[in-house]
Each structure stands twice: as structure tokens, then as C-alpha cells.
Amino acid sequence: MSNLTREETEALIAEVLEVYPDKAKKDRAKHLAVNDQSIEQSKKCITSNRKSLPGVMTIRGCAYAGSRGVVWGPIKDMIHISHGPVGCGQYSRAGRRNYYIGTTGVNTFVTMNFTSDFQEKDIVFGGDKKLAKIITEIEELFPLVKGISVQSECPIGLIGDDIEAVSKKASAAINKPVVPVRCEGFRGVSQSLGHHIANDAIRDWVLDVKKEDTSFVPSPYDVTVIGDYNIGGDAWSSRILLEEMGLRVIAQWSGDGSLAEMELTPKAKLNLLHCYRSMNYISRHMEEKYGIPWMEYNFFGPTKIAESLRKIAAFFDESIQKKCEEVIAKYQPMVDAVVAKYKPRLTGKRVMLYVGGLRPRHVIGSYEDLGMEVVGTGYEFAHGDDYDRTIKEMGNATLLYDDVTGFEFEEFVKKVKPDLIGSGIKEKYIFQKMGIPFRQMHSWDYSGPYHGYDGFAIFARDMDMTLNNPCWNKLIPPWKKPAAEGEDMAKAA
């Protein structure tokens, strides 16, 4: 099917909205838009970061998911206590595939679940004593732990436990940082506020702790990788490019990151920010307080990688810029081979995306490098500044949808008929059963890494593997196929 015109897209949105009652229709209409590159300010066309409508299927998470799951969770040498009932921690355990190096249960703890397992009596009498006991137990059982964070679940805020006081006391007792994080799930409209709360907790409890320590010898080429959660090894395939350029990566936030790295971050020369949505707060804070400039970059797809590498190199002297060109040249033959192999198989295919807070705009370049086109994109929990950045990346008259509901997404897909959908696990089986190739773009569908040049090769292979899989021709059973084809098969038999 050819691409929709602006009028057709507008008509499609109007048609989809038809099913809602008037009040809901008015609200949802603000979240759906047709992209117009001439608009500079996204709020003229789309509203974001608002409470989801009761009664619709939303795909959003909660503040606890944003803090425990995204920002704090991957810090490998700390133990993150899911403070509250057991479910929140258990059902989110190890789901994001943040890879790390270390021996789990000895000096690293990312895939383990620590919880205070609240019972009725803890709700009635408070859980502070239990929390203090857990911290002592952790110290006894896992002496190599470098620090502890207390991630509150909803009941903690509801019953008003004073986790700050317990943390301060426990921290003095075990002589390790204990960070209370007030990330109760009911705060905010989505996981986005959880990111913000987690960033603020890092600012208040981690950054200034080691400022007297002078054992670290800074170099003029110290950078940090901020907002890369090492999903399937993403941070590693990004890091090697920076290191080949002659830069020294002193901290990874927070995929495969450690507490010591975070404490060192104020000594960096430049903060490189990948996930703008979840870590721009701390970057802005470090810019103001320590004078460290920050820069957004994009390591998806060779075009954007080369662009970002050059932008990063421009911050440093000529030796780095020279090495940057060498790095780009070194990987060019590999990129050419990948593109030569997969572009003919993928070119012209149309993609719809619906992911979290960064990828809906970051991966567009990757698809375009393979000759594919993104015809619709949307965020679960982005804010206005994300859409400002998205409008430029997307083509005119393409669909933008914010916090899309299950119904709307299905209807859009039925009408736009994309060749591939990139979204999460909750959408995966619906669309696969509709016969549309699907990739999980949250966890890279258990593949990855997708960042960097090495990641691009894997990305291209995965997209080809999904799109050109022979199973998509087998969805109609032989007895329902048109008669002519059936006869051919009979003859062949």
C-alpha cells in the first residue's frame, strides 16, 4: 500500500476516535497527530505526559518501574531492596536484560530480587524495623556489596514509613551508602517521574559523597556514557568506539555500572547522554554544579553513529578528531557489507514503532540506513521536549501517537498496514497473530546489542530474519487458500 497523504492520515485519526464517548474523544484527540516538519514546537500538535484515561488499555509503567527497573536496577555492585510486597520486585526481576560482568550473588546482584515481602502486620504496624533488619542481613550474607538502595513500592508512601531515617541509621551502622528512593508507584503518570526521582536520589545521596577522595587521576579525555542500560550489551558496543577514538570512559550509567563509577562522574570532562528522557535531569544538574557539559548522541545506524562520533570528537583536540575519522573509516567496509547484504532484502519496507522514551526517534536512522521507512511512531512516556526532537526526524504526514491505547494501535496498524512493527512484549503476540512481523524494541527480542557498528550488523540481521521469515506465507491454511493455488498444489503432488 502506498503512503497515506495528510488528509488520509487525519481521516484515519478521526475514524479511530469515533468509538470513544465525547469526553474521552476530546482527550485522546490531543494525543494523536499527523507530523508536520514545519512545526517547531511539538505542543502545537501533540500533548504528552498526561494521565492515561481510565478504562483504556495503556502500556505505561509506574514510578517504581522507572526507578528500580530502569535507573537503579542495572547498578551491579549495589543491592536494590524492593521495599514493599513481593510482587513488584519478582515480576520485574531481570526482565530488562541489563548485561554485566561479575559473579552474581558474590559481588554483583543485578538479576537477583531482594524484597522486604510486606505482610498485613507490616502495613498495620509499619515496616521500618523489617527494613533495618534486612539491611543488617544483607551486610552479613553479601559482605562484598558496595551499597544498598531502598526502592519504595506503593504501600510505603501510603502508610508513611520513614525510610530516610532507617537508611541514615543503617548507613552509619554498616559504613556503606544506603540510599532511600521515594519512587512509590502511584507517583506521576508513568515511569517517567520514577526516572526523575531516581536522578534526584543519585544527586542527593551519591554524587558528593567522595569529593574529598583524590586517588582518582583525571585525564583530559575522560567521558562518561550516561543513559545506556547495556541491554544485550549495548553499552559495551558503544564504549569500544569511544575508546578506539582515544577517549577514556570513566563511568557507565547505569548498564554494567558500579557505585564507584557514579561517584567519579563529577570528574569527567564531558557527559555523553544517550537516553535523554531518563537521565537529562542529572546531566543538567552536573552541568550547573560541576560545569560538565553534556551532549546527546545516537549510536543507532552508521549514519547517526558517524554524525555523533564527529560531534563528540569536535569537543576535543585534533588527535581525537583524527582518530575519530580513522574509526569511521575502519568500520566503513563492515557497514558496506551489511548494507549490501540486507538493504536489497529490506528496502521499501514500512515500519511502525511504539516504544518508551527514546527509541521511537533514535532508531529511525537505523531503519533508514537499511532503506526502510518509519511511517508511525509514538512514545509511552515522553514529554514535550522529546516530541520537539522527534518532529524533525519523522517524515511529513506520518503518524505520531502519544500513550497510544491498545485499541488505537490495532486500528492504526489495520489501516496503515506496515510491514514491521517494533514495540514491546505486550503488543507482540497480538500483532503476530494478525500476521504482521514484529520485533520487541524494548529488549531487542532477546537479541542485541543494537548500538554501535557491531550492533548495526545484528540489527540488520534481526530485521531481515523477522521480515523475510517464510512463516508469514503460511498463516492461511491450505483449505482456505484461493482455489487456483490449491489445484497447482494438487498437480504438484
Place this chain on the structure above:
Amino acid sequence: MANIMIRRGDKGEYVFYLPKRDLEDTIVSMEFDTPEKWGGEIKLNNGGSYFIEPQTAPERLPYSVRAKRLDAAE
């Protein structure tokens, strides 16, 4: 009154950031912009305007400051 942060953009212009509303925009004009007197009424690219109590210019940007909303766009 709201806490805002003012920083330099890529082209040397002032960039306004209002964390509460995730509003990031360039400043088109600032009433006073000398080392001795800095602030006053600021106009944003989106049409909104804010007021910063005139003061001596901050030594280093970014700089967090309280600002009063005079006229928000929307």
C-alpha cells in the same frame, strides 16, 4: 514563581529550561543583559514571557533562578 535554569545553547544563545513542565526553549530577548544588570523580562521563542528579578550577571552558566510567569504561551 517557578525555578528555571538558564544555559547557553549551541549557537551561544540563552536557553530557558523549566524543569517542572519540561519546557525547553530559546530566549529571544532579555531586558537587561550586561554584567552589572541582568534579567528583567525575558521573551521565549514560543511566545511566552517570564520575569527575573534584575541582578548582577551570573559568573557561570547554567544558572538556576526563580522566575515569575508573565504570559505563558498556549
